[in-house]
Amino acid sequence: MAVFLKGASLLLVPSRRALAALPAVRLCSSGDQYKYIVVEKRGEKNNVGFIQLNRPKALNALCDGLMVEVGCALDAFEADGDVGAIVITGSDRAFAAGADIKEMQNRTFQECYSGNFLSHWNRVSTVKKPVIAAVNGFALGGGCELAMMCDIIYAGEKAQFGQPEILLGTIPGAGGTQRLTRAVGKSLAMEMVLTGDRIDAQQAKQSGLASKVYPVDQLVSEAVKCGEKIAANSKLISAMAKEAVNGAFELSLAEGNRLEKRLFHSTFATEDRKEGMTAFVEKRKASFKDQ
Known part of the structure; x- marks a missing residue:
């Protein structure tokens, strides 16, 4: 590009x-x-x-x-x-x-x-x-x-x-x-x-x-x-959130909840989830790295 x-x-x-x-x-x-x-x-x-x-x-x-x-x-x-x-x-x-x-x-x-x-x-x-x-x-x-x-x-x-x-x-x-x-x-x-x-x-x-x-x-x-x-938020987590919301239009409630839960659990494998929660506890602004 x-x-x-x-x-x-x-x-x-x-x-x-x-x-x-x-x-x-x-x-x-x-x-x-x-x-x-x-x-x-x-x-x-x-x-x-x-x-x-x-x-x-x-x-x-x-x-x-x-x-x-x-x-x-x-x-x-x-x-x-x-x-x-x-x-x-x-x-x-x-x-x-x-x-x-x-x-x-x-x-x-x-x-x-x-x-x-x-x-x-x-x-x-x-x-x-x-x-x-x-x-x-x-x-x-x-x-x-x-x-x-x-x-x-x-x-x-x-x-x-x-x-x-x-x-x-x-x-x-x-x-x-x-x-x-x-x-x-x-x-x-x-x-x-x-x-x-x-x-x-x-x-x-x-x-x-x-x-x-x-x-x-x-x-x-x-x-x-x-x-x-x-x-300003994590691009990685934003993509997960978008996928979860879109799932509400395409899946049953039970299937959508399962998708949401899987994506929620997946955030715990990211550095940005750790940074976001740590920043909250430490009362500072999070610095996301999209990882």
Whole structure:
């Protein structure tokens, strides 16, 4: 991974090795910078990875190239030992207004099925490091699905969430019916999917889709602050905690409790667990080494 200075921030560019390891859909744009996203490190200690979707004329519509670049950036941040959390955002007007319909319009069933269309979008949900979505403006269709792939959603006051695929003669294809139902319950999810209606930021918070709502101009900085809090903890233990919480959505209560117990016991094999408890007893701040 190459690192370039851009203002006061660092611009990350994936290495050839990182590119070679990606699913064979389409390589990231060549050159020193990404084409569809802005990638930086933020926070006082440069320990928060930052990805901004950057297709303003298309309201950050999620074309295939953009999603491959997001995957590249996530791979780079996963490999960066300094990064403890990642923030994904768009613009004040749109987080992402949906998938790029022009790209999908003429696809056939055979192409979609044989190529497992959209499968590589799931990379966001498989990152071990915590990912925060900072959603301003439209998060519709694929944009709503992208936000839901993240671990935490912060919403700007004017944010709008929706799955309007039904209006295009199709259904969500990147987890919309599954993650939305788990987040807000069957009735509201069914209403949104079957009507294409949107919910605003306050409804998203009340229904459990978003955890906090902030003024538009404060949203990104608050998301970065959350990332800094997370990054201050042990990255190793954070990954275990994330795995345990995600297990609650995929396992029965008994199986989830067993997973949690195994992960809890596993923390006792780490230096960070020992340091954290020792620091507490000694009434000092813990110094985690991610070991």
